[in-house]
Amino acid sequence: AQSVTQLGSHVSVSEGALVLLRCNYSSSVPPYLFWYVQYPNQGLQLLLKYTSAATLVKGINGFEAEFKKSETSFHLTKPSAHMSDAAEYFCAVTNAGNNRKLIWGLGTSLAVNP
């Protein structure tokens, strides 16, 4: 069975500081991995995805994530936080087969302090 663990339900950084949001997964088959962002009072939108191509994936708004199979991790990073990055971030995994139902992490709330 697949699962996703997001370490830290709340992360706080200063504006301009590095953002690191952690995601570990378990999967018995090659995974597809996703990061979604949810701004207040909005639906979720895709930040980036890993689909077995390049292990370093670049997404929107300067975010990137690296797939590390040996560590079963897919951590999300951004070199310099901006106030507008304050949001809820969700990591999700699905398999590469026909049943691609997403398994979600519980989310990490990112606060950016001036």
Added chain:
Amino acid sequence: DAGVIQSPRHEVTEMGQEVTLRCKPISGHNSLFWYRQTMMRGLELLIYFNNNVPIDDSGMPEDRFSAKMPNASFSTLKIQPSEPRDSAVYFCASSLMGGTGNTGELFFGEGSRLTVL
């Protein structure tokens, strides 16, 4: 291009009333998902359809909840009778599943915020 469209955006109702939430998926998508989001439980998958057929409804809380997808461009989630514990934001999402190159990415609507008094 229009995204996933949900209505109503906000609904306030009294306990015992029927609630119907509506969703129009992105044209061409073959899968539709209903999620519920609360502070306590986070994001929960209620049901998903593939080609208008319910595939997995194991997340539907109880018989008070029902969902239909009469055609590829419309789905409803109904709660009857509603209870205060049903208060949540309900999201609809659609996706193009299956086939090579399709990664299962979900496209979400903006949600329907339900408050049951």
